[in-house]
Amino acid sequence: MGLAKASLTTATLVAATGLLMALAPPALAGSITLAPVSLPVWKAVYGQVEARTTAPARARIGGTLVSLTVTEGDMVTAGQVIGTLQDDKIGFEVTALDAQLRALGAQLDNAQAELSRGQTLLDRGVATTQQLDLLSTQADVVRNQIAATEAQREVVLEQAKEGAVLAPADGKVLTVPVTEGAVIMPGEAIATIGGGGFFLRLAIPERYASLLEQGASLRVETGQTSASGTLVKLYPQIENGRVVADVDVGALPTAFVNARLLVRVPVGKRQALMLPVAALTSRAGLDFVTVKTAQGTSERAVVLGEVDGETIEILTGLAAGDQVVTP
Known part of the structure; x- marks a missing residue:
């Protein structure tokens, strides 16, 4: 019977030891000493x-906006045509200049014919050199008038090309304050490009x-x-x-x-105690940390602040110099 009691006592001790080992906290991996750190306010x-x-996309001439190809939110590139203006007077000016060129061409043909006859009369001794020079000057004047009219016609044609409204830069259309059919003044903004x-x-x-x-x-x-x-x-x-x-x-x-x-x-800057988030334990809605003391380790309830990456601010419950156990 004594032997049986001894065996029972030994088995009970082994079982109790195993239970205590199962309930014991895991081995401590390390600890950190809390120190204030500077945080931004x-x-x-x-x-x-x-x-x-x-940058505003502006009209370079006045006229009627006959087409508008963009709306708010569209992406455009520099130099892209986003609208077209039409000024009917430009077409009439070109027609008038073409008529002037035809009239000047006829005058030049007549002046050249007169110059040719004057040269013939001079060769026969009937006309004088002064008369021939006058005819040559008249022909030169007509030629210069034709050149000036052609240059003026090019200017008018260039104005017609300027009816195309171009995007001033790459970007997004922010505002379009006009609509098709509107009468636009020179320099007026058709759209705003950001x-x-x-x-x-x-x-x-x-x-x-x-x-x-x-x-x-x-x-x-x-x-x-x-x-x-x-x-x-x-x-x-x-x-x-x-x-x-x-x-x-x-x-x-x-x-x-x-x-x-x-x-x-x-x-600004402020001082705060920061702790790794992994060192926290939550139970029943409360947060705890394990702290090393002279008597061993103990748990303390803490109030948490803002999270900064893998660390979190401790508002209350700990003080500078405390050694906190970390996993």
Whole structure:
């Protein structure tokens, strides 16, 4: 019987040891000592999506807009014909100049005939050299009149070509303030082209002007996701109590120009305790971390702040110098 009791006691100890080993926490992989780190203080402002360059496509002559081939949102290239103007007076001017050229041609034929007869009379001794020179001058005058009229005709034809409205640059059509059939004055804008890419323009309260740094990284909310941007330019002039700044964003949505996006701008520094997210344990809606103490290890409840990559801010529950166990 004694032997049986001894065997039972041994089996009970082995089973209890196995249960304790199963319930024991996993072996500790390491620990970190908390120390304050500097984090940026973010100021939330709104920025507008704007084109780097905005150029109007203007009419070079006056007339009636007979065709318009673009609308808002279309992409165009520099030199592309986006509309055509027609001025009926140009056709009438060309017709009038053609008639003048025919009349001058007839005058030139007559002047050359007179010059030929004068040369014949001079050879016979009937006419004088002075008379021949006068006839030659008259023929030269008619030739010059023909050259001037032809040049004037080329000018009118070039004006007709200028009825084509050209896109001034590559980009997106932002506005088209006119319609087909409208009467257009010289220099009037047919469309506005936004080119050179897009950027965000911010207007930040002037009290933060001294805290802004060119080249600083920003956070931009682009809808469902967020993107990083760079503060590329600070304008020295303050307008309406605000500093104007430009932000370059790689993944900037450009479907809508002048769309407003939320931007978080760093306007200062603060001290915070950061901890790897993997060191946290959540139970019953609370967050715990394991801390090394002189008596061993213990769990502490903590209140969490913002997540920054793989680390998270600890608002309360820990202090600088605490050793936190990490997996």
